[in-house]
Amino acid sequence: MRTQAVEDYLKVIYDLGRxxxxxxxxxxxxxxxxxxxxxxxxxxxxxxxxxxxxxxxRGVVLTETGxxxxxxxxxxxxxxxxxxxxxxxxxxxxxxxxxxxxxHVLSEDLEDRMDEILGSPTTDPHGSPIPTRDLEVEECDRExxxxxxxxxxxxxxxxxxxxxxxxxxFAELGLFPDAAVEVLEVxxxxxxxxxxxxxxxxxxxxxxxxxxFVTNVREGAA
Amino acid sequence: MRTQAVEDYLKVIYDLGRxxxxxxxxxxxxxxxxxxxxxxxxxxxxxxxxxxxxxxxRGVVLTETGxxxxxxxxxxxxxxxxxxxxxxxxxxxxxxxxxxxxxHVLSEDLEDRMDEILGSPTTDPHGSPIPTRDLEVEECDRExxxxxxxxxxxxxxxxxxxxxxxxxxFAELGLFPDAAVEVLEVxxxxxxxxxxxxxxxxxxxxxxxxxxFVTNVREGAA
DNA sequence: AGGTCAATTTAGGCACTCCTAAAAACTCCC
DNA sequence: GGGAGTTTTTAGGAGTGCCTAAATTGACCT
Numbered sequence: 001m002r003t004q005a006v007e008d009y010l011k012v013i014y015d016l017g018r019x020x021x022x023x024x025x026x027x028x029x030x031x032x033x034x035x036x037x038x039x040x041x042x043x044x045x046x047x048x049x050x051x052x053x054x055x056x057x058r059g060v061v062l063t064e065t066g067x068x069x070x071x072x073x074x075x076x077x078x079x080x081x082x083x084x085x086x087x088x089x090x091x092x093x094x095x096x097x098x099x100x101x102x103x104h105v106l107s108e109d110l111e112d113r114m115d116e117i118l119g120s121p122t123t124d125p126h127g128s129p130i131p132t133r134d135l136e137v138e139e140c141d142r143e144x145x146x147x148x149x150x151x152x153x154x155x156x157x158x159x160x161x162x163x164x165x166x167x168x169x170f171a172e173l174g175l176f177p178d179a180a181v182e183v184l185e186v187x188x189x190x191x192x193x194x195x196x197x198x199x200x201x202x203x204x205x206x207x208x209x210x211x212x213f214v215t216n217v218r219e220g221a222a
Numbered sequence: 223m224r225t226q227a228v229e230d231y232l233k234v235i236y237d238l239g240r241x242x243x244x245x246x247x248x249x250x251x252x253x254x255x256x257x258x259x260x261x262x263x264x265x266x267x268x269x270x271x272x273x274x275x276x277x278x279x280r281g282v283v284l285t286e287t288g289x290x291x292x293x294x295x296x297x298x299x300x301x302x303x304x305x306x307x308x309x310x311x312x313x314x315x316x317x318x319x320x321x322x323x324x325x326h327v328l329s330e331d332l333e334d335r336m337d338e339i340l341g342s343p344t345t346d347p348h349g350s351p352i353p354t355r356d357l358e359v360e361e362c363d364r365e366x367x368x369x370x371x372x373x374x375x376x377x378x379x380x381x382x383x384x385x386x387x388x389x390x391x392f393a394e395l396g397l398f399p400d401a402a403v404e405v406l407e408v409x410x411x412x413x414x415x416x417x418x419x420x421x422x423x424x425x426x427x428x429x430x431x432x433x434x435f436v437t438n439v440r441e442g443a444a
Numbered sequence: 445a446g447g448t449c450a451a452t453t454t455a456g457g458c459a460c461t462c463c464t465a466a467a468a469a470c471t472c473c474c
Numbered sequence: 475g476g477g478a479g480t481t482t483t484t485a486g487g488a489g490t491g492c493c494t495a496a497a498t499t500g501a502c503c504t
Contacts, residue, residue, distance in 0.1 A: 003461085005461060005462095025481075025482055026480095026481065026482080034461090034462070034463095035463060035464075036481075036482065036483085037462090037463075037464075037482085037483070037484080037485095038461070038462055038463070039482090040482065040483055040484080041461080041462090041484095042462095044483095045460090056483075057468095057470060057481075057482055057483080058470095084332075087309075088332070088335050088336075088339070089335065090332070090335070094331070098329060098331075098332065101327035102327055104327075105323040105324060107320060109316070109320075110306075110310070110312070113310050113312070114310075117310070225491085227490080227492095246451080246452090247451075247452060247453085248450095248451065248452080256491090256493095257492075257493060258451075258453085259452085259453070259492090259493075259495090260492055260493070261452090262452065262453055262454080263453090263454095263492090264490095264491075264492095267490090278452080278453075279451075279452055279453080279498095279500065
């Protein structure tokens with residue numbers, strides 16, 4: 001019953017539902033690149049398996065069981081990402097795609113071994129938190145870089161890991177987790193932001209900046 | 223087209239067909255724990271994909287393309303086995319089962335990284351040869367330990383990797399690749415063999431001994 | 445040669461995951 | 475309150491991979 005497709009759906013539903021609201025059919029369809037009709041069918045199946053609660057036309061919410069499975073898969077995914085990055089030297093823009101496949105075949109035993117080799121890490125190479133063995137995650141208060149205004153200083157906490165080209169771009173700019181950024185200027189009409197990352201300046205468009213999440217936001221030295 | 227099932231079938235057909243004879247439907251069914259009718263259907267599909275040549279009621283033979291794919295999968299399998307064993311400390315009786323899953327999700331990039339980390343190894347933890355990157359394998363002349371007679375000395379080259387319990391038994395006896403064995407006695411009526419492995423003596427039944435392959439067989443010092 | 449038995453293939457189904465296209469429900473705005 | 479437009483669901487199919495049971499073929503033995 002716990003097929004790869006089921007795991008993928010649960011993972012996506014977890015991610016889309018973090019704000020607490022029910023997850024829509026079309027949102028899932030978009031994330032999985034699948035037709036809407038397909039999602040309806042699958043959601044019904046997940047409901048009969050008691051992994052989600054589904055109200056017709058209203059979206060789905062994970063049950064406790066569904067949430068646990070989602071977190072297991074996410075733990076696998078992020079541990080594998082970090083393992084590939086740290087232990088095998090896979091570049092950070094490629095670990096996500098590999099981990100998408102590995103997450104479904106990782107045994108508990110291997111999970112533990114990776115965890116131990118990596119020293120029970122808490123975040124993956126993109127800054128996303130790795131759920132603990134008993135599936136706790138702390139959802140930190142992170143805000144999008146795109147929402148900051150000129151003069152603010154912050155620390156990069158996490159970057160979106162899905163788009164490899166964007167990750168290469170972030171790497172070029174120095175936008176890694178823990179990097180310090182200062183917003184020098186924000187052009188009007190959703191224009192680009194001028195940043196100081198470390199000691200170098202750069203400009204970044206709003207769409208890309210929406211995939212960078214920061215923490216510890218404060219006003220810069222005047 | 224290259225599904226996991228296709229890869230599994232090709233791998234098994236390769237293995238069963240090493241003696242040169244066409245591979246029977248039932249042999250495949252047995253190996254894959256699948257009904258005979260299922261195999262017929264899959265074999266037909268493989269034939270339309272030009273991966274095997276199939277003569278009705280006569281068995282199948284791999285085409286060159288099919289053989290290449292089989293060797294790729296086998297290379298993946300054995301590299302993964304060795305990686306799990308060497309780099310992750312997975313006990314040798316468990317690496318086979320894990321590798322069965324990993325072999326299908328390993329990218330070329332990861333394959334190369336494992337190969338490099340391991341120093342371009344030539345055999346897996348059970349002594350099976352790892353095909354080279356351009357898919358050459360040397361099928362060495364190995365004979366079953368079960369076929370030796372009293373007084374012969376040989377070197378263990380390979381042990382069957384499918385049965386975890388049997389592997390644990392071999393480990394207990396010291397029957398690893400490269401171990402020296404001397405046949406002290408062979409009981410009649412397919413009875414057990416008494417061996418000297420290293421410095422200790424032990425008895426092993428014929429069925430188990432059929433899964434140990436040796437090389438460099440010679441007469442012992444009289 | 446004929447019969448028996450085993451191996452193989454055929455036939456009909458089932459579960460899963462996906463698709464497209466049409467119908468139904470919801471939302472929102474006038 | 476009634477469209478218009480979007481979202482969701484329903485309906486009908488397709489491909490893969492598995493099953494069982496019945497029919498066929500091949501092999502072997504007398």
